[in-house]
Amino acid sequence: MEAYEKLEEHFEKLNRFGEVLAILGWDHAAMMPSGGAKARAEQMAMLRGLHHQMLTEPQVEEWLEKAGDADELDEWRRANLREMRRAWLHASSVPARLVEERSRKGSECEVLWRTARKDDDFARLAPYLQEVLKLTREVATIKAEAFGVSPYDALLDQFEPDGSSEKLDVVFDDLAEFLPGFLEEVLEHQAQAPDPIVPTGPFPQKKQEELARRLMQSWGFDFDHGRLDTSHHPFCGGYPEDVRLTTFYSEDNFLRAIMGVLHETGHALYSRGLPPDWRGQPVGRARGMGVHESQSLFVEMQVGRSRSFVRWVAPLYREVFGADGQEWSVDNLHRVKTRVERSLIRVDADEVTYPAHVILRYRLEKAMIAGDLEVEDLPAAWNEGMEELVGIRPPDNRDGCMQDIHWMDGTFGYFPTYTLGGLMAAQLYAAAERDLGDLDGAVESGEFSVLLDWLRENIHSVGCRLTTEELLKEATGSGLDAGYFKKHLRDRYLGPDHS
Amino acid sequence: MEAYEKLEEHFEKLNRFGEVLAILGWDHAAMMPSGGAKARAEQMAMLRGLHHQMLTEPQVEEWLEKAGDADELDEWRRANLREMRRAWLHASSVPARLVEERSRKGSECEVLWRTARKDDDFARLAPYLQEVLKLTREVATIKAEAFGVSPYDALLDQFEPDGSSEKLDVVFDDLAEFLPGFLEEVLEHQAQAPDPIVPTGPFPQKKQEELARRLMQSWGFDFDHGRLDTSHHPFCGGYPEDVRLTTFYSEDNFLRAIMGVLHETGHALYSRGLPPDWRGQPVGRARGMGVHESQSLFVEMQVGRSRSFVRWVAPLYREVFGADGQEWSVDNLHRVKTRVERSLIRVDADEVTYPAHVILRYRLEKAMIAGDLEVEDLPAAWNEGMEELVGIRPPDNRDGCMQDIHWMDGTFGYFPTYTLGGLMAAQLYAAAERDLGDLDGAVESGEFSVLLDWLRENIHSVGCRLTTEELLKEATGSGLDAGYFKKHLRDRYLGPDHS
Numbered sequence: 002m003e004a005y006e007k008l009e010e011h012f013e014k015l016n017r018f019g020e021v022l023a024i025l026g027w028d029h030a031a032m033m034p035s036g037g038a039k040a041r042a043e044q045m046a047m048l049r050g051l052h053h054q055m056l057t058e059p060q061v062e063e064w065l066e067k068a069g070d071a072d073e074l075d076e077w078r079r080a081n082l083r084e085m086r087r088a089w090l091h092a093s094s095v096p097a098r099l100v101e102e103r104s105r106k107g108s109e110c111e112v113l114w115r116t117a118r119k120d121d122d123f124a125r126l127a128p129y130l131q132e133v134l135k136l137t138r139e140v141a142t143i144k145a146e147a148f149g150v151s152p153y154d155a156l157l158d159q160f161e162p163d164g165s166s167e168k169l170d171v172v173f174d175d176l177a178e179f180l181p182g183f184l185e186e187v188l189e190h191q192a193q194a195p196d197p198i199v200p201t202g203p204f205p206q207k208k209q210e211e212l213a214r215r216l217m218q219s220w221g222f223d224f225d226h227g228r229l230d231t232s233h234h235p236f237c238g239g240y241p242e243d244v245r246l247t248t249f250y251s252e253d254n255f256l257r258a259i260m261g262v263l264h265e266t267g268h269a270l271y272s273r274g275l276p277p278d279w280r281g282q283p284v285g286r287a288r289g290m291g292v293h294e295s296q297s298l299f300v301e302m303q304v305g306r307s308r309s310f311v312r313w314v315a316p317l318y319r320e321v322f323g324a325d326g327q328e329w330s331v332d333n334l335h336r337v338k339t340r341v342e343r344s345l346i347r348v349d350a351d352e353v354t355y356p357a358h359v360i361l362r363y364r365l366e367k368a369m370i371a372g373d374l375e376v377e378d379l380p381a382a383w384n385e386g387m388e389e390l391v392g393i394r395p396p397d398n399r400d401g402c403m404q405d406i407h408w409m410d411g412t413f414g415y416f417p418t419y420t421l422g423g424l425m426a427a428q429l430y431a432a433a434e435r436d437l438g439d440l441d442g443a444v445e446s447g448e449f450s451v452l453l454d455w456l457r458e459n460i461h462s463v464g465c466r467l468t469t470e471e472l473l474k475e476a477t478g479s480g481l482d483a484g485y486f487k488k489h490l491r492d493r494y495l496g497p498d499h500s
Numbered sequence: 501m502e503a504y505e506k507l508e509e510h511f512e513k514l515n516r517f518g519e520v521l522a523i524l525g526w527d528h529a530a531m532m533p534s535g536g537a538k539a540r541a542e543q544m545a546m547l548r549g550l551h552h553q554m555l556t557e558p559q560v561e562e563w564l565e566k567a568g569d570a571d572e573l574d575e576w577r578r579a580n581l582r583e584m585r586r587a588w589l590h591a592s593s594v595p596a597r598l599v600e601e602r603s604r605k606g607s608e609c610e611v612l613w614r615t616a617r618k619d620d621d622f623a624r625l626a627p628y629l630q631e632v633l634k635l636t637r638e639v640a641t642i643k644a645e646a647f648g649v650s651p652y653d654a655l656l657d658q659f660e661p662d663g664s665s666e667k668l669d670v671v672f673d674d675l676a677e678f679l680p681g682f683l684e685e686v687l688e689h690q691a692q693a694p695d696p697i698v699p700t701g702p703f704p705q706k707k708q709e710e711l712a713r714r715l716m717q718s719w720g721f722d723f724d725h726g727r728l729d730t731s732h733h734p735f736c737g738g739y740p741e742d743v744r745l746t747t748f749y750s751e752d753n754f755l756r757a758i759m760g761v762l763h764e765t766g767h768a769l770y771s772r773g774l775p776p777d778w779r780g781q782p783v784g785r786a787r788g789m790g791v792h793e794s795q796s797l798f799v800e801m802q803v804g805r806s807r808s809f810v811r812w813v814a815p816l817y818r819e820v821f822g823a824d825g826q827e828w829s830v831d832n833l834h835r836v837k838t839r840v841e842r843s844l845i846r847v848d849a850d851e852v853t854y855p856a857h858v859i860l861r862y863r864l865e866k867a868m869i870a871g872d873l874e875v876e877d878l879p880a881a882w883n884e885g886m887e888e889l890v891g892i893r894p895p896d897n898r899d900g901c902m903q904d905i906h907w908m909d910g911t912f913g914y915f916p917t918y919t920l921g922g923l924m925a926a927q928l929y930a931a932a933e934r935d936l937g938d939l940d941g942a943v944e945s946g947e948f949s950v951l952l953d954w955l956r957e958n959i960h961s962v963g964c965r966l967t968t969e970e971l972l973k974e975a976t977g978s979g980l981d982a983g984y985f986k987k988h989l990r991d992r993y994l995g996p997d998h999s
Contacts, residue, residue: 017546020539021520028523032531036725037742040519047516051550226535243536 004067005074008085009282011061016281018052020240027238027245031230053100057093065089077284080466084162084283091159094147095140103136107410114409121399123380130408131376134369137411141370153370156414160290161421163468166367169417172424172483173360177390179487180357184392187341187353187494197336198328204255212255212321213248213262216314220266220300220449222246226273235261237268237297241280244269255322256337260301267300268293270453274461284465288472290415292460294422295429302352302423303430303489304452309444311335339493343393345400353490356423357390362405362416370413425473427486429460432477503566504573507584508781510560515780517551519739526737526744530729552599555591564588576783579965583661583782590658593646594639602635606909613908620898622879629907630875633868636910640869652869655913659789660920662967665866668916671923671982672859676889678986679856683891686840686852686993696835697827703754711754711820712747712761715813719765719799719948721745725772734760736767736796740779743768754821755836759800766799767792769952773960783964787971789914791959793921794928801851801922802929802988803951808943810834838992842892844899852989855922856889861904861915869912924972926985928959931976 022045029041068074068082110129117126141152148155150165157164213229227244235258239245246265250258271287279285287293304310308331315331318324327333341351347358365382368374374382383402388394395401407415433455434440443451459476470480521544528540567573567581609628616625640651647654649664656663712728726743734757738744745764749757770786778784786792803809807830814830817823826832840850846857864881867873873881882901887893894900906914932954933939942950958975969979 014546017543021524021543021547024527024543025520025523028527032727034724034726034742036722037738040739040741044516044520044523047513048520223535225533227533228531239536240539242539243533 004064005078005082008061008064008068008082011055011058011064012085012088012283013281015052015055018048018055022048022052023238023240024243024245027247030232030234030236030238031245031247053092053097056089061089062093077279077466081279081282081284084286084465087158087162088283090147091144095143099136099139099143103133103140103411106132106136110411111406111409114403114406118399118403121397121403123398123403126403127376130379133409133411134376134413137413138370138372141413153367153414156370157417158414160415161418161469162289162465163470164289164291164414164417164421168481169363169421172481173363173417173420176356176420176483176487177360180353180360181390181392183487183490183494184341184343184353184357187490188343190495191341194336195333197340198333199337200255200322200324200328201253202255202322203252204322206250206252208321209250209255209258212259212317215317215321216259216262217246217266217269219447220263220270221453222266222269223273227269229262235265237265237272239272241272241275241277244272255318260305260338263305264297264301267297270300270456271296271461274453274457276462276464276466279464286465288460288463288465288467288469290418291421291425292469292472294418295425296422296456296460298422298426299429299452299456303426304444304449306335306338306352306493307441307444308335309441311338312445313447341494343391345387345393345395346404352423353494354391356420356486359416359420361386361390362407363420365402366408366413366416369408421481424481424483424486427489428473428477428479428482429456430489431485432459501572503563504577504581507560507563507567507581510554510557510563511584511587511782512780514551514554517547517554521547521551522737522739523742523744526746529731529733529735529737530744530746552591552596555588560588561592576778576965580778580781580783583785583964586657586661587782589646590643594642598635598638598642602632602639602910605631605635609910610905610908613902613905617898617902620896620902622897622902625902626875629878632908632910633875633912636912637869637871640912652866652913655869656916657913659914660917660968661788661964662969663788663790663913663916663920667980668862668920671980672862672916672919675855675919675982675986676859679852679859680889680891682986682989682993683840683842683852683856686989687842689994690840693835694832696839697832698836699754699823699827700752701754701821702751703821705749705751707820708749708754708757711758711816714816714820715758715761716745716765716768718946719762719769720952721765721768722772726768728761734764736764736771738771740771740774740776743771754817759804759837762804763796763800766796769799769955770795770960773952773956775961775963775965778963785964787959787962787964787966787968789917790920790924791968791971793917794924795921795955795959797921797925798928798951798955802925803943803948805834805837805851806940806943806992807834808940810837811944812946840993842890844886844892844894845903851922852993853890855919855985858915858919860885860889861906862919864901865907865912865915920980923980923982923985926988927972927976927978927981928955929988930984931958 025041025045025048029038033041065082065086074082106129110126110133113129114126117123137156138152141156144155144158145152148158150158153166154164157166210229214224217229218224222244226242227239227246230245230247231249232247233249235248237244237246246262246269248258248261248265271293275287276285311331311334315329315334318334319329339352341353343354344350347355347362350358361383364386365374365379368382369376369379379402380398384394387401407413430440433452437443437451437455440452443449460472463472463475467475473480524540524544524547528537532540564581564585573581605628609625609632612628613625616622636655637651640655643654643657644651647657649657652665653663656665709728713723716728717723721743725741726738726745729744729746730748731746732748734747736743736745745761745768747757747760747764770792774786775784810830810833814828814833817833818828838851840852842853843849846854846861849857860882863885864873864878867881868875868878878901879897883893886900906912929939932951936942936950936954939951942948959971962971962974966974972979
């Protein structure tokens with residue numbers, strides 16, 4: 002028991018470092034003047050270094066070994082220990098030299114990418130990305146050994162703990178088979194309805210912000226424990242006591258900011274709802290990026306683009322913007338929010354094509370880590386995959402394989418969590434409906450608290466007590482099942498009679 | 501040389517901790533939602549603890565000893581070493597147990613004070629304050645031993661390095677003799693002029709903020725390296741690359757926010773102007789709180805309440821607020837900005853009575869540290885001193901000896917720096933006029949860059965290369981001389997013919 006206590010104390014301190022880094026990161030994106038960048042980078046590098054040093058102190062290994070014998074630990078503590086081990090193994094298995102080199106090469110590649118992408122110059126990027134890939138393969142090989150899994154799965158585990166590409170392959174292959182044909186159907190179906198009319202504004206930022214705050218409040222966001230600000234890339238930062246959400250406003254398109262806020266609100270509610278008794282401990286954290294994304298997509302996609310939600314929100318839009326006209330009708334706004342099209346850019350993709358973008362990236366990064374695909378062959382493989390999965394061929398690399406930041410700084414193994422989140426969100430919504438009965442009425446009257454309560458009980462308050470698989474089983478009755486997502490897509494995009 | 505290099509490396513890391521703490525402190529005051537307070541307190545306590553631990557590592561003492569032999573160090577490095585020694589001695593001389601206990605008792609006392617002050621309940625406060633005083637005396641005694649100075653001077657050194665109460669006594673006694681009679685004269689003189697008409701607004705916060713930014717920009721504040729925000733108590737935080745200023749707006753009194761911004765801008769320009777080659781090193785920091793305050797008072801008092809400044813700024817006020825009328829005349833605004841009266845509260849005091857408030861506190865805290873005054877006798881001593889120095893007797897303790905936060909959390913030795921700053925500001929302004937010729941023209945046309953250049957060259961860029969005494973001598977030709985301040989007061993409040 003003593004070793005376990007020591008570990009709790011140690012990880013509590015580590016968590017404080019994490020909180021400080023979260024605030025510094027938020028400040029960097031939302032507040033910091035440009036001239037503060039260099040000092041901030043050095044502050045964060047120092048804190049990350051200290052965090053790593055503390056996490057890999059020899060005592061930690063000793064404590065972990067001794068605590069392993071402690072059969073008297075209850076379920077929460079056992080799970081806590083499991084997550085401590087995971088964190089420790091990720092940190093201690095890779096030599097500091099390699100971590101630093103990868104971080105440095107990643108930063109170099111990212112900086113270069115910003116201009117190379119603008120110039121559509123893949124040749125200039127390639128050697129940098131190849132270097133990042135080489136170092137990432139090294140890391141993956143070492144972690145594979147430590148965790149006893151494949152190199153790709155070892156990377157995946159950083160974002161999706163216990164994630165398995167074997168299982169992902171099954172689910173994603175099934176989806177990849179379903180999507181192209183389904184997309185054809187949706188486009189045909191959509192062509193029979195009137196074209197959506199996108200409200201064009203201008204929408205003053207003040208008004209958009211007011212709307213955003215009202216939506217957050219409707220969902221139960223607690224402004225005594227959080228903020229809303231602006232940053233170039235929207236995100237949800239901070240920690241449970243102090244959740245910091247950002248969005249980005251453009252005056253000609255309020256829906257971009259608003260749907261972004263709904264998305265980040267899903268993340269925020271998850272963070273805020275994590276088990277208070279386990280604050281500061283690994284078991285008190287979010288389960289993984291897949292589950293995190295399921296929470297944001299639950300709010301943004303499952304609820305936020307449903308017809309019932311549009312029924313509730315349309316009058317609010319009209320009130321805040323003092324607007325009226327046919328483009329503000331429920332039917333039209335719902336058409337705008339559920340418009341589907343083949344497009345090049347993942348972050349702008351709709352709910353139907355988004356998974357296709359993700360599956361492409363997942364397949365490519367898995368091949369790159371396995372050594373089956375080299376950087377020089379990436380553009381061709383990308384374009385081919387886009388044609389197959391989305392049915393559109395990028396005219397250049399800028400809007401093709403150079404569009405995402407992830408690989409540039411060495412983030413491999415992250416992409417699949419977006420679609421895992423999408424699948425889980427559909428499965429969770431179906432389970433909530435099973436438990437609570439038809440939800441349309443609650444959504445249509447803006448009573449999101451029934452949904453939030455369900456999420457709090459079944460997901461948020463669990464933290465990392467369960468694995469993702471167990472969490473899903475307890476909440477929904479079964480492990481990951483893409484059937485719910487496919488049904489959801491059919492219901493929403495072809496009409497309920499097609500499901 | 502090697503030991504010295506090690507020290508530079510070590511202090512650079514310590515400085516990064518300081519920067520992180522500065523951002524967390526700023527965030528706490530300007531951004532953090534109330535629910536984040538507990539987590540923030542723990543984050544800061546942890547970082548302060550680590551900072552203290554790093555500063556007092558045994559190696560540091562070794563390096564300091566070895567580096568002491570290094571005759572090959574140049575002036576900057578010798579001064580750097582001196583300031584490292586000072587920081588190390590302050591941190592290492594006091595046992596951690598005592599530091600912690602004092603910090604805890606200080607927090608308790610401060611929390612209690614907030615309600616006790618509201619209730620005007622000195623009896624409830626007294627035992628807490630007595631405890632803080634007891635622990636502060638212990639610290640002072642230990643530091644006195646380490647530094648070879650009196651206990652009070654050892655506390656003073658934390659804020660005013662090399663400060664000496666013996667010298668302060670001379671200057672402050674002289675001022676204390678001068679002020680009461682002078683105040684009488686000023687009040688009589690003032691009574692002969694029309695009463696000032698205070699513009700009453702309402703002044704929308706947006707407009708005040710616009711005005712504040714324009715004033716900051718006129719003074720050369722660089723928004724690529726800083727921000728302006730709001731907080732309950734205005735302050736200047738951050739660090740040279742990222743200076744964070746705050747103010748507090750009230751819609752019925754724009755001058756409070758604006759004069760506050762000018763004050764903090766003086767601090768900010770100092771911070772930003774510190775020697776860039778010595779960033780991160782003790783010698784690259786501000787000389788002390790006295791010099792810091794001289795920079796804020798230079799901008800706020802010496803310049804900001806001068807008639808030339810009012811001539812420049814009055815049209816700007818009128819433009820920003822779209823206002824007109826007799827209260828916006830230069831004469832009236834100058835009368836508003838230089839109004840003198842006997843009043844109870846230090847932070848609201850004018851330029852003439854402010855030093856009297858400070859001298860009272862200085863004398864009382866010196867007596868308390870020396871054991872010549874106990875907490876139970878404080879109210880009587882306070883009221884007597886107020887009568888003697890300001891000529892007004894507090895009707896209660898709330899607006900008497902319970903008005904300031906300083907002693908509550910154990911900050912003894914800080915008060916005198918306010919008036920040291922005031923004296924230095926007058927001396928520096930006189931020296932600038934000596935070097936640059938009559939400054940009225942520059943101020944009247946808003947050309948503050950000549951003043952800023954002079955301050956940068958003579959004060960900001962020196963950092964801690966010189967002691968305060970040396971700094972003043974190099975910049976003005978003499979050590980601290982209260983004569984400049986007295987002349988300034990006579991010129992401004994009785995007219996130039998009285999000086």
